[in-house]
Amino acid sequence: MLGLAAEQLRADMNRLLALLFHQGVLDEQFLQLQQLQDESSPNFVSEVVNIYFHESEKLLRNLRAFLMDGEFSDYKKIGMHLNQFMGSSSSIGAKRVRNVCVAFRAASDQNNRIGCIRALEMLEHEYCYLKNKLLELFQMEQQRVLAAGVRYPAQHN
Amino acid sequence: MVMQTGFSSPRREMFPAGLRVLVVDDDLAWLKILEKMLKKCSYEVTTCTLAREALKLLRERKDGFDIVISDVNMPDMDGFKLLEHVGLEMDLPVIMMSVDGETSRVMKGVQHGACDYLLKPIRMKELKNIWQHVMRKRMHDVREIEGFENGTDHNNGHYGGDQTSLKKRKDIDNKYDEKGSSDPSSTKKARVVWTVELHQKFVKAVNQIGIDSDKVGPKKILDLMDVPWLTRENVASHLQKYRLYLSRIRKEGETENSAGGMKSTDHSPKESTGSFSLPDSNCAQQNDVSSNYKHPGNQLPIKPLDSKLIDADLKSINVLPLTVQRKPFNSEIDPDKASDLQAGLNHSLEPLETSINYVRFDSSVANRYSWTAHAQEMHLKPEFKPDSRQEDCFKFDQPPGSVMQQHVQADFLELPPGITPEPSVSETSNLTLIDVKAVSGKVGGSDVRQLSPIERALLSFCALDPEPSGSVFDMKHQNFNHESGAMKEEEPLQSSIQSFHLYPKSHIPNSQCPGLDYLTALDTKSQILFQGGIIDQSSIFGLESTCGLTMGLPRGDLTSFWLPNDGGTCKDLGFDYVFSDFKFADHISEASAAPCAPKFGLDYDHPFDFVEYPADQGLAWV
DSSP states (O other): OHHHHHHHHHHHHHHHHHHHHHHTSBOHHHHHHHHHOBTTBTTHHHHHHHHHHHHHHHHHHHHHHHHHSTTOOOHHHHHHHHHHHHHHHHHHTBHHHHHHHHHHHHHHHTTOHHHHHHHHHHHHHHHHHHHHHHHHHHHHHHHHHHHHHOOOSSSOO | OOOOOSSOOOOGGGTTTTOEEEEEOSOHHHHHHHHHHHHHTTOEEEEESOHHHHHHHHHHTTTSOSEEEEESOOSSSOHHHHHHHIIIIIOOOEEEEESOOOHHHHHHHHHTTOSEEEESSOOHHHHHTTHHHHHHHHHHHHHHHHHHOOSOOOOOGGGOSSHHHHHHHHHOSSOGGGOSTTOTTTOOOOOOOOOHHHHHHHHHHHHHHOTTSTTOOHHHHHHHHTOTTOOHHHHHHHHHHHHHHHHHHHHHHHHHTTOOSOOOOOOOOSSOOOTTSOTTOOOOOOOOOOTTOOOGGGOOOOOOOOHHHHHHHTTTOOOOOEEEEOOOSSSSOOTTTSOTTOOOOOTTSOOOOOOOOOOOOOOTTTOOOOHHHHHHHHTTOGGGOOOTTSOOOOBOOOSTTOOOOOOOOTTOOOSSTTOOOOTTSOSSSOOOOOOOOOOOSSSOOOOEEEOOHHHHHHHTTOOSOOOOOOEEEEOTTOOOOTTTTOOOTTOBSOTTOOOOBOOOSSOOOTTSSTTOOBOOBOOTTSOEEEESBBOOHHHHHHHHHHHHHHHOOSTTOOOOEEOOOSBSOOOOOSOSEEEESOBSSOOOOOOOSOBOOOOOEESSSSOOOOOOOOGGGOOOOO
16 A cells, blocks of 8 residues: 555656646756765755755845845845855756846846845745745655555555 | 775876865855765765865865866855966866856956856766866876977976877877876876965066067976976976966056056066066056155164064064165155065155065964064164154045055054064954055165065066056054144155055956945955955956965955945054055046045955944044
8 A cells, every 4th residue: 555655656746846847947957966866865855955945045034134124225235145046046956946036136236126126026936836846845755755665565555 | 986085196097086176165055966966976075165265175285186166156255266376376277167157257267267167057967077177287287398398308207207108198188098107197296386486486587588489488497497396397387377377467458558547667677576477567666755754864763673583483474585675765766776566656646655564474374473573674674764653644645535544553563673562463363564665765775675475466466557556555553643633744654654556467447347446355364455446356356366375375365345435534444454546447546536434345245344443543534
């Protein structure tokens, strides 16, 4: 039974991944990450993604703080944060997040505060969606591993 | 394949496996990914997030790495800066990485010597090939030597000792595994540290031969340099870099010729203290002698300089005694006598008297430079020392709009020796004293002093362009108390003020920072404030890298601070040096804006605490 569940979970995961690719949320860099995962680092993908989450949330907090500050005027700083964000988003293949960063940066280059705020909101939205989906993926993976780890005398349920 | 831990040499048979890579990136996610990818290539990986850290590692383990991969955007140091450091100090291939693939950035990378420029996201296959850069570099150095051979090479040394093997290597690009002992991949060049002194010799030798002549080659240069432990190979690779540098400077020099500004008297180099500048460089001195210079009669009595004491003090300091020729104390500037490395203030500046102080480089081992030593050094130029004991305000006669930086210390130490080291000297700050050129005619004496390393370093920043682009003031020993009033006309820059001109080594048109004046300061290790100049990033980078590099001191720890100079009072920010009135992009030295209150716009995204001095300790403005 559980053996089947493992297979089921795997199928579900693949479906989710396919969806995310289709939506443009992730790109092939994510696949590269998966390929890097091996016996010596079995949790490689989730480790990297967690680092990404951690860094991104810091950046997002800062960005929000900048823009919410009425006297904020240093758009260069925003630009730098965005560069960082883009860089790390490219590391896990977060394509949509990265694209929003590009738009965000364009707005900040023009010192367009309203544009920046809107871009920030979009960014936060995209990021949340991505994070939720990835967490879902990891959860499924965990379950799958557990399920696959259960051994039965017979393969069939 | 055995992965080696530690920093052993790579196994020859395994090359490129075991290639020792240093990865520098502030992005943790990428760091992890790259580490994994490189490990998969069977390389030996070391990671760090800070450029500073990276340089430390590289310096600690000379020959411990084969190649460096670095991101361009890093908080503590510009990736390009790191790139130059590594290239010059360690002569390792460096690969740059960035999210930004804009051509201008890539160009910059290449100009600064990057072997390659990778765009993120980086694929495995790109990393798999990085060993080629290591190969290529080694072979190139070998070829350089061959190319410049003027005669039979008798000392093939570790190259196998015969011409055939050299030729073989030349022909082979990827059949490196054919050779056993002459395998370039296993050839370990001694990593020569090109100290300022060494480079001095090099430049001298090159000039003797004539930089553009056909005859210039590593062998001849090596012979002229007469440095026994130096190999032709070392010279060859250094020559190559020097050439690149020269061609870059020349190109920029051409574009800058139109820049107006002050013309400085061109001094032919008296000594080959060319550091990184061209022999005929124009760190000309212009010293306008001010009639209101405080006469040496008021000099501080200074104890004889006990150089031994200093040296003992600064054991680990890489101090190169430099000579700077002092001008005779007359109102004329005698160009012939002036060393080209004497910095001066622009003609358009009202006369400034400066004194020359030795600069001691504090090596990375935090060597506290003592006041005593400094004071003792002052002895060498007694006539330069007006009586600074008085609470005078120093008037920097700067071009309009320039900012006079005064470093006010509550317990300012007067110059006279015998003054014990100031307790307030912080542990962390390297008291490097900038040598200033005193080329004022009023300043008497005609001692020829060599330029200190930092002076040379900073002056090495000189481009072909003769126009000075600013002045540097050593703030550490100033006692500017402008409360006491006065901008006395008769009190021009006094002895403890060191200033000289800096010329940008490299800069690009001011398109990147339109209309903005910047102040830049070095970090806590060595606090230097650049102020009031139009500076663009690359020139600061160039300056900083040169400083850091030749000083060996801040270990490249140069953080940039950009402070606008749009009028107002600049307070003392606890900087050791103030580079005032810098203009890199154009050499018009007259600043139009009045000094301004500094706004701290950080160029780099990292916090930095300024110590702001209260207004009453402020600066006097011209």
